[in-house]
Each structure stands twice: as structure tokens, then as C-alpha cells.
Amino acid sequence: MKITGCRTLTAQHHWKRAIGDVNGHIVEAVTEVPIVIVETDAGIEGVGIGSHADLARLFPAIEGEDPRSVSALFDRMLAQVFKSGHAGATYGGVASFDAAIWDLKAKAAGEPLWRLLGGRDRFVPGYASGLDIALDDDEVASFYEEYADRGFVAGKLKGGLDFDADLRRLRIMDEVLRANTSRPGLMLDANESWQVKQAVRYVSALEEHLDLLWVEEPLRRWDAVGHARLSSAVRAAVATGENLTGVEQFRPLFDAGAPDVVQAGAIWGVSHMHRLALAAAARDLPVSIVGYNANPAVAHVMPAVPNHLTTEVQAIDFADGVLVDHEFADGGIVLSDEPGSGIRIDEAVIDGARNGDGWADPAGPHMRPIRAGLRVVLDGVER
The missing domain is CATH 3.20.20.120 (Enolase-like C-terminal domain)
Structure with missing residues (x-):
């Protein structure tokens, strides 16, 4: 069995509530859910969820490879971006491929992943x-x-x-x-x-x-x-x-x-x-x-x-x-x-x-406030 291709989708999670943390929140929250589907010549597909970061740079490390070698393929992806580094968002792309390949391996074995x-x-x-x-x-x-x-x-x-x-x-x-x-x-x-x-x-x-x-x-x-x-x-x-x-x-x-x-x-x-x-x-x-x-x-x-x-x-x-x-x-x-x-x-x-704008709100919890960690009084009021 060989990996032959991949495709991406983006779903939306409608939380039906506000979500956030001390850094900010979004009301009636909608968040993007990036999906990666890894295809094989055996007709089995693996599903990974998490990130679309750097997939194009990472895919050559797994293309044509047997997905049952998943641990080695994880290291091949890290090696593929060795010069620029795998930290941060790129690691999310590695992880999405990794989850999809584990899914493939378990399906090929006829076993639940756990x-x-x-x-x-x-x-x-x-x-x-x-x-x-x-x-x-x-x-x-x-x-x-x-x-x-x-x-x-x-x-x-x-x-x-x-x-x-x-x-x-x-x-x-x-x-x-x-x-x-x-x-x-x-x-x-x-x-x-x-x-x-x-x-x-x-x-x-x-x-x-x-x-x-x-x-x-x-x-x-x-x-x-x-x-x-x-x-x-x-x-x-x-x-x-x-x-x-x-x-x-x-x-x-x-x-x-x-x-x-x-x-x-x-x-x-x-x-x-x-x-x-x-x-x-x-x-x-x-x-x-x-x-x-x-x-x-x-x-x-x-x-x-x-x-x-x-x-x-x-x-x-x-x-x-x-x-x-x-x-x-x-x-x-x-x-x-x-x-x-x-x-x-x-x-x-x-x-x-x-339906919705996803994580685009600049007041959302992905943005760190300028005065974070520099508040004299912790009473919930910015001043």
C-alpha cells in the first residue's frame, strides 16, 4: 500500500455559545476545522483533523510511502522542514498528516486505533x-x-x-x-x-x-x-x-x-x-x-x-x-x-x-492583550 495523494476540506464548528479566555472571546462562536484526507493506491483513505499549515512542503516526505510506517514517516516530515524548522504552525501540518496516516494504518489492520x-x-x-x-x-x-x-x-x-x-x-x-x-x-x-x-x-x-x-x-x-x-x-x-x-x-x-x-x-x-x-x-x-x-x-x-x-x-x-x-x-x-x-x-x-466568519474576529482569544501580565489590580477591569 502506497500514499498517492491528499486533499483538504474546511468544516465549521458552530459552538452555540461564546467561547474564549482571559485574552479575549468570540460571541456565537464559529471556528474553522481543517481536514486532511490522505489517499492510497489500495483505495483506503485516512482522515486527519487540525491544521493545513505547510502541507505542500510536507507531502513529498510521505508521497509514495507505505502508511503503515507511520512513526518513520513522522520523522521524515520533520526532516523535510529541517532547515526552516518544524516549530509552531508547521507542526500542526505534520500532525494532521500524522493523524491521517495512523487512521490509515489502523484501517488496514482492521483494528480501532486505540x-x-x-x-x-x-x-x-x-x-x-x-x-x-x-x-x-x-x-x-x-x-x-x-x-x-x-x-x-x-x-x-x-x-x-x-x-x-x-x-x-x-x-x-x-x-x-x-x-x-x-x-x-x-x-x-x-x-x-x-x-x-x-x-x-x-x-x-x-x-x-x-x-x-x-x-x-x-x-x-x-x-x-x-x-x-x-x-x-x-x-x-x-x-x-x-x-x-x-x-x-x-x-x-x-x-x-x-x-x-x-x-x-x-x-x-x-x-x-x-x-x-x-x-x-x-x-x-x-x-x-x-x-x-x-x-x-x-x-x-x-x-x-x-x-x-x-x-x-x-x-x-x-x-x-x-x-x-x-x-x-x-x-x-x-x-x-x-x-x-x-x-x-x-x-x-x-x-x-x-455559515459564519470563523476565527476572524480580532478580539478573539488568539490575540494576546498588550497589558497581559502587567495589571496592578486583578479585578476584571482594564485601566
Whole structure:
């Protein structure tokens, strides 16, 4: 079997709510969902989701190759862009091809991807994540109630700007999730908006009232020493890593003892997640996927590694025309038992369902505010 070609599609995910974080938000959110389909001479196609970055430069590394050599092909793609570097957006293109090739390999083997990777059980523990900084209190409660009804016992709030609001909303989430446990797992995601001492003060003040499982991305993604200082100063675990592209970028954090929970963005793909999980396991650290909905195939890695903690679930539906054979029950994700990653694409639906501007709003959470980390008073007011 040989890879003969590829094609791309772009679907849209209509979130039916505002989404965002401390850096900004978009109302009635619509986001683009880039899809890559890898074709073979055997008539089998593999589906990858995540990014269209640099696909034309990367494809020569896999064209004519046997997709069953997926780990070697991952390294061939990295080598293909050696001079310019694979970091950042390019790694997203690598990951989309990688997910599609893993899908091909599993389909050719007649196995679900989680079993091909060595998993024994197709259940993946998860937590609810509303991307919820723009939701009012009632909307926060409603969002987490839907997940509590599905057995979820943990949730993550977007915050970091307004202490009083974060405390109030964490309490709302805590109360809702107590339907399933007396001690819900509560997390706060600050999306790189603090300096070290801001983070220590903020988290310490929250811990006077609540037990936090972790604080996520409290500092800039590269600040290994700062994350280690923060971890030693608060009870909560420090979780970070979702924006690092390549296992090698974690080396300074590992060397500094910085992450308590090692995170990988789902958008960075299956091979990245698998390699990072094993690197973290060698250091007795748990791993967690961020943004499962951006690339659901990555969840198949979790049953096959020894140190998965929990996976972020941001929605229980997907983009129009993206059909994912996963269920949400018992506090997590039940992966497909069909060959491949459980993702099918309805191209006709995608073509007919485009409606909205996507991620184009300049006030959206992809833009970092000029004064991020430089606020004297954390009361939610810019001044």
C-alpha cells in the first residue's frame, strides 16, 4: 500500500455559545476545522483533523510511502522542514498528516486505533471545559450540568483576570459537579496571563476557599524556572505544555522540574502525544490532552500509555459533516470500536453548511492583550 495523494476540506464548528479566555472571546462562536484526507493506491483513505499549515512542503516526505510506517514517516516530515524548522504552525501540518496516516494504518489492520497502539480499554477519563470566560453564571451552571449528567466529576474554568468572579464561578462549577462526587476536580486556566508573583498571590488566595486540582498555563509557555517556582509555592499542580511543538521543547521544563501535569495540545497529533507521554512517564509525571475536539484521534493514545490523567472535552458535538464515533458517558470518552480513529467525513454536508466568519474576529482569544501580565489590580477591569 502506497500514499498517492491528499486533499483538504474546511468544516465549521458552530459552538452555540461564546467561547474564549482571559485574552479575549468570540460571541456565537464559529471556528474553522481543517481536514486532511490522505489517499492510497489500495483505495483506503485516512482522515486527519487540525491544521493545513505547510502541507505542500510536507507531502513529498510521505508521497509514495507505505502508511503503515507511520512513526518513520513522522520523522521524515520533520526532516523535510529541517532547515526552516518544524516549530509552531508547521507542526500542526505534520500532525494532521500524522493523524491521517495512523487512521490509515489502523484501517488496514482492521483494528480501532486505540487497540493498534496497545490499549486494553476504550474508555478515556475526561473533564468538562467550557472555554467559558464570556458565559454568565447561569450559562456556566448549565454547561457543567450537561456534563454532570454524563457522569463527569471535574471541570476547568477560564479565568485569571477577576479574582472575585473566578471564585464565584468555581463555586458554581463545584456545586454542579457534586452531583457525582463530594470532591470535584476543579481547575483554573489563566492562559499565560500572569507573572510569577501574580500567580502565587492569585492561586494562594483561591486556595483559602477551594481545593484546586491544577492551575493551567499560569505563565508564558517557555518559563521553566517560573513554573517550578510557582509549583513550590502553591498546593495546586501546575499544568502546562499545550503550546509546545515537539517533545524537545519540553526539555527545559523537565530539567527545571516545572510541570506537575504534562499537557499536549490535541492539535499536535498522535505521534507527538505518544512520544511525550512516554517521556513524561520516565519522570513519573501524568499527562493530559488539551482540546480533544480539535483532533479526536489523539484520544486513542491514552489507553495505550501508563500515565494518562484526564482529557479536556470542550463540546459533545463536532463540526458539520465531521462524524466522530465516540460517546461521552461515565465521566469520559468511549472511543470507537471500528477500524481506524472513528472519524468519518461527509463532504456534501461540509460544503452545504458553511455559515459564519470563523476565527476572524480580532478580539478573539488568539490575540494576546498588550497589558497581559502587567495589571496592578486583578479585578476584571482594564485601566
